[in-house]
Amino acid sequence: xxxxxxxxxxxxxxxxxxxxxxxxxxxxxxxxxxxxxxxxxxxxxxxxxxxxxxxxxxxxxxxxxxxxxxxxxxxxxxxxxxxxxxxxxxxxxxxxxxxxxxxxxxxxxxxxxxxxxxxxxxxxxxxxxxxxxxxxxxxxxxxxxxxxxxxxxxxxxxxxxxxxxxxxxxxxxxxxxxxxxxxxxxxxxxxxxxxxxxxxxxxxxxxxxxxxxxxxxxxxxxxxxxxxxxxxxxxxxxxxxxxxxxxxxxxxxxxxxxxxxxxxxxxxxxxxxxxxxxxxxxxxxxx
Numbered sequence: 001x002x003x004x005x006x007x008x009x010x011x012x013x014x015x016x017x018x019x020x021x022x023x024x025x026x027x028x029x030x031x032x033x034x035x036x037x038x039x040x041x042x043x044x045x046x047x048x049x050x051x052x053x054x055x056x057x058x059x060x061x062x063x064x065x066x067x068x069x070x071x072x073x074x075x076x077x078x079x080x081x082x083x084x085x086x087x088x089x090x091x092x093x094x095x096x097x098x099x100x101x102x103x104x105x106x107x108x109x110x111x112x113x114x115x116x117x118x119x120x121x122x123x124x125x126x127x128x129x130x131x132x133x134x135x136x137x138x139x140x141x142x143x144x145x146x147x148x149x150x151x152x153x154x155x156x157x158x159x160x161x162x163x164x165x166x167x168x169x170x171x172x173x174x175x176x177x178x179x180x181x182x183x184x185x186x187x188x189x190x191x192x193x194x195x196x197x198x199x200x201x202x203x204x205x206x207x208x209x210x211x212x213x214x215x216x217x218x219x220x221x222x223x224x225x226x227x228x229x230x231x232x233x234x235x236x237x238x239x240x241x242x243x244x245x246x247x248x249x250x251x252x253x254x255x256x257x258x259x260x261x262x263x264x265x266x267x268x269x270x271x272x273x274x275x276x277x278x279x280x281x282x283x284x285x286x287x
Contacts, residue, residue, distance in 0.1 A: 012230035013247040017254025022220035027086040040190035042221035051179025066171035077161035088151035096155040103163030105241025126281025133274035
């Protein structure tokens with residue numbers, strides 16, 4: 001496995017960490033569903049431009065089944081993720097996503113026949129354990145069990161769904177291209193959420209939304225393009241489980257640092273021990 005693609009996966013994880021931060025900022029003052037809608041609509045023109053740069057490659061007939069799985073998983077996962085972020089501290093929620101590398105390895109083995117070495121599997125488990133320790137420490141710092149249970153379950157659901165999506169995305173991109181699938185993924189999910197909100201009478205125009213968010217909205221869209229675009233590209237070159245482990249490891253580092261810097265969430269000895277486990281795990285994955 002090329003060091004270039006490993007570094008690319010780590011860089012992709014940094015983009016996802018920035019994307020996590022910007023979404024956290026947006027849901028602090030805006031309804032979750034409208035953050036999801038306008039965040040995704042904003043990405044569509046940019047992925048269309050990527051598709052044009054790719055030369056509008058043809059789409060295979062085997063695209064739509066995995067793409068539909070990705071659409072459904074991302075539809076529910078995005079809403080549950082944003083709701084969880086609106087209910088609990090940033091550094092408590094992001095580590096829960098760390099179960100996804102193990103599940104992603106399972107789905108990629110079943111669907112893509114991607115086998116990974118035992119050493120790498122042990123590394124993935126170390127990453128998961130370290131990330132879960134961070135989440136457990138965060139749960140103990142909550143004021144009461146009720147404060148943590150709902151966002152915990154929402155983030156757990158998100159982790160399961162986002163473990164399914166990368167394997168489906170990889171199959172979909174193999175049958176199309178990064179630009180085409182990224183465009184469709186954002187457009188379909190945004191239209192479904194938008195239609196539901198209109199039906200329920202809960203509507204906010206883009207002008208209203210942008211007037212309140214401006215800088216953070218633009219940064220969210222840019223970081224989203226970099227995060228999703230890099231993920232779709234890197235997944236063509238390394239196993240899904242290894243990518244997810246590297247992405248989640250970087251994400252936990254980012255959530256702790258940014259949580260401390262921007263949201264005054266403390267870094268404890270237990271969290272530092274968890275980070276040591278993560279570093280050991282990433283080392284085993286990358287050796």
